Amino acid sequence: MASLNGLRVSQTDRTDPSSLGWPIHVKPVVQLPKTPELISATLKRAGRQELFFRTCRESFQSTSAFCLWIIHEDLCDEYPPEGWGPPPESPTPPPFSIETISGSGRGMVASRFIKSGETIVVERPIVIYPIIYGTYDERGVYGVVEDLLEAGFPALGETERLLYLDLWNCKTLTGTLGNQIRGISRMNGLCTRFTRSKHLPFYAGVFPSISRCNHSCGPNASATFDEETMATRLFARRPIAPGEQITISYIDTEIPYAFHQEELKTKYLFTCPCNYCKPTKPTKPSRPFKHPYWNIANQTTNKYVDLPAEIYASDIRREQIAFRMDHAKKLWVEWLSPSSKQSDKDLVQFHEDAMVILAQEGLESKRISHIAYLAHVCAALKDEGGFRRWGSILISLTGWPEGRDRLEVMKTWKDWLCDPTISPAWGLRLMARGKAQNTPPA
Numbered sequence: 023m024a025s026l027n028g029l030r031v032s033q034t035d036r037t038d039p040s041s042l043g044w045p046i047h048v049k050p051v052v053q054l055p056k057t058p059e060l061i062s063a064t065l066k067r068a069g070r071q072e073l074f075f076r077t078c079r080e081s082f083q084s085t086s087a088f089c090l091w092i093i094h095e096d097l098c099d100e101y102p103p104e105g106w107g108p109p110p111e112s113p114t115p116p117p118f119s120i121e122t123i124s125g126s127g128r129g130m131v132a133s134r135f136i137k138s139g140e141t142i143v144v145e146r147p148i149v150i151y152p153i154i155y156g157t158y159d160e161r162g163v164y165g166v167v168e169d170l171l172e173a174g175f176p177a178l179g180e181t182e183r184l185l186y187l188d189l190w191n192c193k194t195l196t197g198t199l200g201n202q203i204r205g206i207s208r209m210n211g212l213c214t215r216f217t218r219s220k221h222l223p224f225y226a227g228v229f230p231s232i233s234r235c236n237h238s239c240g241p242n243a244s245a246t247f248d249e250e251t252m253a254t255r256l257f258a259r260r261p262i263a264p265g266e267q268i269t270i271s272y273i274d275t276e277i278p279y280a281f282h283q284e285e286l287k288t289k290y291l292f293t294c295p296c297n298y299c300k301p302t303k304p305t306k307p308s309r310p311f312k313h314p315y316w317n318i319a320n321q322t323t324n325k326y327v328d329l330p331a332e333i334y335a336s337d338i339r340r341e342q343i344a345f346r347m348d349h350a351k352k353l354w355v356e357w358l359s360p361s362s363k364q365s366d367k368d369l370v371q372f373h374e375d376a377m378v379i380l381a382q383e384g385l386e387s388k389r390i391s392h393i394a395y396l397a398h399v400c401a402a403l404k405d406e407g408g409f410r411r412w413g414s415i416l417i418s419l420t421g422w423p424e425g426r427d428r429l430e431v432m433k434t435w436k437d438w439l440c441d442p443t444i445s446p447a448w449g450l451r452l453m454a455r456g457k458a459q460n461t462p463p464a
């Protein structure tokens with residue numbers, strides 16, 4: 023039994039938000055060990071310490087490889103050694119071009135209007151390496167990764183080699199690394215998680231165009247890797263205007279300004295000048311927030327930009343954003359208790375305000391759980407139309423889990439939309455109200 027806000031909840035209780043499944047309840051993932059020693063210990067425990075290089079080809083007949091994969095032994099038997107098939111389709115002509123961006127090298131720029139959710143590009147990595155190598159650069163422990171990168175590089179096709187060597191490498195310029203191949207991999211790696219590893223699923227992929235995306239603390243695009251097709255899809259998180267730069271986030275965007283600047287400086291050697299870090303006009307929500315949880319966020323807009331005040335206000339908003347899912351759980355459990363004091367409107371307001379504040383901070387990617395909660399609120403009230411409306415929006419969004427989970431999760435939601443009465447929250451609020459009415463006054 024757990025206690026939430028004084029209410030006792032059994033783990034098998036249907037009111038427990040973990041029974042709602044994705045995206046409210048997300049399967050726990052293996053965490054990246056914090057130090058090189060812990061990483062070594064994890065690999066030792068697994069009895070799988072060896073690293074190899076593997077070439078990925080479209081078919082056994084292909085003469086050159088499209089990707090060089092520095093792979094831990096525990097994954098060697100899990101994925102096909104060769105024969106990945108042709109790459110998945112990508113929009114043609116591409117809705118972007120690679121252009122010089124003042125102060126940040128080159129970047130990806132929209133060449134036409136891109137709709138929210140639209141796929142911008144789907145592409146395969148040229149190099150994949152274990153993320154531990156990007157994090158800890160002690161040659162003694164992980165030098166082997168670097169040697170494998172160099173040894174395997176000639177097996178790539180000529181086009182891939184040229185595309186790779188053309189990528190950004192600011193580390194060599196500072197003298198921290200002496201080798202172009204290694205420097206490029208560290209600067210340009212994007213998360214490519216291989217979920218079939220029970221020990222260390224963390225890898226980074228270097229991509230010909232997606233790695234050109236510059237960072238923003240309120241990114242307008244996201245990238246998701248699909249280990250089944252070995253390809254990453256870049257898609258828009260909100261509408262992108264022609265000429266606008268297409269950006270992703272390199273870091274956790276919920277941490278305060280000072281910390282994220284420090285992280286970007288240490289890992290990527292730049293200070294972020296994006297509009298969310300240095301607003302040129304006061305950041306205004308599209309409407310005032312009504313739910314008490316978000317009240318503090320109302321006190322933040324002036325007529326003129328006072329930069330320290332704006333940064334402070336944004337830090338507060340991001341802190342609230344960081345804790346919002348814990349609060350959402352408490353509200354849900356309370357709302358489903360027979361003694362609930364919360365109106366349906368209050369609960370809906372919390373989630374609607376959350377979506378407004380997320381848009382204000384440019385963090386639209388985090389809306390997905392609120393949309394799912396709103397669907398479940400409708401289910402709990404047996405509002406079939408509402409459940410289908412929010413559920414369809416959820417299905418049309420593009421931030422779905424990676425890999426094999428995707429099909430399973432999508433099927434579950436599609437089944438619920440066909441028959442909302444089998445969804446986990448169906449009628450729960452009405453049941454709680456019924457219980458409340460039948461309970462004699464104390």
Ligand SMILES: C[S@@+](CC[C@H](N)C(=O)[O-])C[C@H]1O[C@@H](n2cnc3c(N)ncnc32)[C@H](O)[C@@H]1O
Pocket residue numbers: 125126127128129189190192209210211233234235236237238290291292293294295296
């Ligand atoms: C993965 S690369 C991005 C593409 C790169 N700009 C290029 O020319 O190929 C990452 C590097 O781009 C630069 N960069 C990315 N986002 C930036 C930003 N918002 N402001 C300044 N520089 C940025 C930094 O030098 C960073 O180390």
